[in-house]
Amino acid sequence: MANAPSFEETQGLRDAMVERQIRGRGISDERLLNSMRQVPRHMFVDEDLRHRAYDDSALPIAAGQTISQPYIVARMIAAAEIGPQDRVLEVGLGSGYAAAVMSRMSAQVFAIDRIPELVERAREILAELGYDNIKVCTGDGTSGWPEMAPFDVIVASAGAPQVPPALLSELAPGGRLVIPVGDEGLQRLLLVRRVGPDAFEESELEPVRxxxxxGEHGWSADPGA
Structure with a gap:
């Protein structure tokens, strides 16, 4: 991380990303826009891709995973309507970037990923940046994080074949779940809101990949299973 450009050196890139890619596409939540101006996305990508960190595209990270396009990160977070006192669960920590953005908007973020390599790297970056209201762990995100439930917001940063029941059960009253649902190539981004003890309202946002x-309530790690 010693070769990373400074926060100040990249501020103009973040400002341009927010104005062109986020606000320019209709997202106007100032708390979200300010958070994305603050979080140095280049710290969450590999050194050889840092020159593309603020591009309008997803980028590869370790273990065959990706850091999502900035607009998609913003779209999901905006849909979740995160408040300053909210407790947030992210399923699919990945690079740690989305968790970092949400941590600037909420009381606490809990993030889980099944890949230890990603969890350890994200933990190091988040600690270096001083984001101390994020707790991360390795585990099966399709089962959520029951020990830390309930959550006001759950954001799933990977596509599921259906909405995992465990995630619904861990939503607080009035809680919001944002999750891509569909096949392994194309999904629908859904917003699910808990409106009663056993009642949920679902709305479709847009197609995503x-x-x-x-995990247990998602896709099998073995394609032949």
């Missing part, structure tokens, strides 16, 4: 959400 995410890596598969693998």
């Amino acid at each position: 995410f890596v598969p959400l693998i």
